[in-house]
Amino acid sequence: MLVKVIISAGIFLLLSGVRCELAEVLVEAGSQASLPCKCSRTPCHPAAITWSKDKTGTIWRKQSSGLQFWGSNWLEKGNQRVRCPHSKFAQGDYSLQINNVKEEDGGLYSCTVQIGDHFTDKHFVMLRIIQVSISPSAPVWGDIVSVTCSVTPWLNTAYMKWMLNNRPFLPESGSITNSHSSVVKESASDKLTGNWTCVINSKKKEWRATATLMVRGISQPSKSDTKMYAAVGSAFTLPCVFSPGLTVTRAVLEKTDVQKRPALSNKSPDSTSLDQSLTIQEVTLEDQGNYRCAATVRGHSLSRKMQLVVAQIVQSNKKSSVTLTCQLTDASKVIDYKWVHVTYDLNGTRSESSIVEGPTISLKDNWGEWTCRYYGKEGILGNITTQVQMMSGQSGKRSSAPGNTGTVIGLSFLLVILLLVLAQMYKNHQRRKRIFQYPALETIVHTVSNERDEKERNRVKE
Template structure:
C-alpha cells in the first residue's frame, strides 16, 4: 500500500471513529411540514476557500445513512429515496457555506443529521431537524360538529411554549365542540424549544353557508326600496330543501313570503349562490328569513341553513300647531346606538348640499315653511358604524297640511274667546234682568197703596179665624159639633 493511500485510510478511519463518538448537538432547526428546510453547516475558520469534500449523513436507528455527498473532484452522490429533494448549492462553497437544503419536508425527514467537511481542515457539525405540522380531526367538518386541532412535532421535544393563532389573532381554542364559519381560515401553531422557534399553518374549511357567516345577522331596508338577502353555500351542496321561508320575530309561526321576493336559480348547483332579493320592501315584510340546502360530507347528507332578520325602516310624520315632527321608526332598533338627520338640498348640475341638523330619533321642524320642502334623510348607526338610512320627502301637501293645522289652531282660539265673552255677557244680562224685575215689582206696589192695605187686612183676618178655631177644637176635645149643639 502506497503512503498516500495509507494516509487517506487513516483519515477516513479517524473520521468514522470521531463520528461514532460524537454526542454533542450543534444546532436545532424546526420547520413546517411541506416547506424547505435548511440545515446549517458553515466553516467560519476557513478564510481562504479550498477544494473540499462534503458528507451529509443521517442517523437512523444508530446507523449512518448517506443523504448527500460531494467529492473534491466535484462529483455528487444523492440518496436513492429522494434524489430531487436534497441539494447543497455549489455557489455557497466559496463562502464556506455547506448547508443542506431539503424541499417538500415530510414527517419522516425529521431526525439527527451530521455534516463532515474535509477541506483544508476537518470539520463536523450535528443538526437536529424537527417537523411541525397542523392537523384537524376531521380534516373537513360541518357547522355545529366537533373539531380537534393538533400541533404535531416530529421528533417530539420537550415543548416549552405552544401558541395558536386563527387568521393572525391569538386564540386559546384547541378543541371546538360546535364549529362555525368564524372558525374557518388559517390556523397557525407556534412552538419554541431551546431558543429555537418554529411554526406551521394549515387552512380549515367548514362546510355549510359561508355568507352570511353566522345566524341572527340583521339586514336593514327602507320601506319602498329593494334589498338583497344573501345565502351562499360552500362546496358540497347537492340539493335544495325549502330554500327560503319566513317566520315571525315575536312568535314561532311561519309567515308568507313577500309577493315581490325573487329567488336565484341554483342550476347548476356548482354556483352555490342561493341568494334572494325583495324588489319593493313594504311595511310588514319584516321577519326572520331562513335559507337551507343539503350538504354531502363523506357520503353523509346533512342540512345546512342560515337565518337572518329583515328590519324595515320608515319615517313617521305628524303635525300640530304648525310644527312638524319626523320620527325614524325601525321594526327592530336593538342594534341601533345613534341617529342622524340630514337636510339634502339639490342645486344646479345635480349638485347637492348635505347638512346635519339633528342627532335624535325625532326631528322637529318648529314652523314649517316653503324652505323646508324637499328631502330629509335619517341615518341610524350601530357599534360597527352605519347600519342604514331612510329618506322622507316633505312635499307641498304636507306643507299645506301643517299650515291648515296652524290656521285651525288660530281659529279655534278665536272661537274659544268669542264663546267665553258671550257666556259672560249672558250671565250679566240675567243679573241685570232680575234686578230690573225686582225694581218694577216695588214700583208697582207703591202705585196702589189702598190695594196693599186690603190685602194686608184680609191676611190678618184669616189668621185670626184660624187661631179661634184652634182654641175651640182644643176645649171640646176635638168635637166641634157638641159645642155648637
C-alpha cells in the same frame, strides 16, 4: 437512536479536533426551512461543503473548485428543492434552504466544512416539521372530523395548545396525544369552522402551524344569528345557499315571526335546489324580523337564523328648519351615525360634504340629497338616502315677500275703486227713486229737457 447518534458524533469530533455545534429548527409543513451552517475560521473561502441527512446520505455538495452536486431524492419535477445562496459563500455562510418542506424531511442533518486536507467545522441541525391536518378535508355538517397537530420528530419537552380563530379552544371530548401528535375529534358544526392553530412552546420559544376547516352545509349566511340591514323602499335578497356538491331535501327560507309575512320572490321553488335565496322587491317596515334557512342533508337537519333590520328616515318640518332622524328597527349593533350631503355638478359628478354625526340632524338650508350611514364595531352596516325639499312656507318668507306685498296693494286699490263705483251707483239709484215718487214733476223735467235739446239742435243748424 437519536441520542446515540449525537453522542457518537460528539466523541468522534472531540477525538479528531473538529468543532461541532447542534442547532434546532422547527418550521411549518409547506414552508421554507433554513438550516444554519457558518464557518468559524477566517478565511473560509474556497472550501468544500457537504450537507447530508441521517440515513439518507448526501443532500448537496460543493467542491472547492465550485462544482455542485445534488442528491437524487431532493429533485422535484426536475427542480432542486435544496440550495445554498451563492451570494453568502464569501462570508462563510453555507446555510441550506429547503423549499416546500414535507413531514418526511424532519430529522438530523449535518454540515461539514473542509479547508485543505482537514475538517474544520461540522454542524448538526435537528429539523422538526410541524403540521396541522384535517380529516376528512371537507366534512359535512354532522360528520366526525379529526384535527391533528403533528411534530416530526416529536419534541418531548414541548407544551402544545389549540387555538381556534385566535381564541383558546378546549375540546368537549378532549384531545388524544401520542408519541408524535395531538388529535381533536369533534362533530362538524359551525363552531368548528375557521382557522385551527397548533401552538408549540419549548424553552421560551414558540412555533405555530395553521389549517382552515370549512364545514360543508349552509354557505350563506356564513353564521347563525346574522343581522342584515336594508333600507325602506329598496330591493333586498335574503341569502339561503348550500355548499356545492351536497344533496339537500326540504330546503326552505321562511319568516319565523308571527307578523304579516312579506311579499317574497323565490329564485328556485324546488326544495332540492342549493340556492333558496328570497328577494324582497321593495322593503317595508313589515319585512323586518327573524328568518330561518333550513334543509336536511344526510339525515341531519341544518338551519341558520338571520334577522332583517329595516332602516328609515323620519322627516319633521318646523317653522324655520327640517329635522331628519335615522331610525332602525333594531339598533343594538349600531355605535355611530354619519350624515352626508350629496351634491351634483353640471356634469353629473357626485360629491359629498357636510358630514354630521348623530342619529338626528336639523337643517336650515342645504336642501337636497342626504344619506345616513350607520356603523358597527367592524365598519359600516348600511345606509339610507332621502331627498329634502324646500318647504313652501319657508320659500315664501325667503323669496316671495316683495311680490306678495305688491299684489296686496293692487288688490286693495281695486277694491277701493269698486266700492266707490258701487257707492255712486247706489246714490244714483236713490236719486232716481226719489224722482219717481212725483209723476208731475217727472213730466215737467222731461219737457224741460226735451225743449233744451231742441234749442241745442236748432242752434247747431243755424
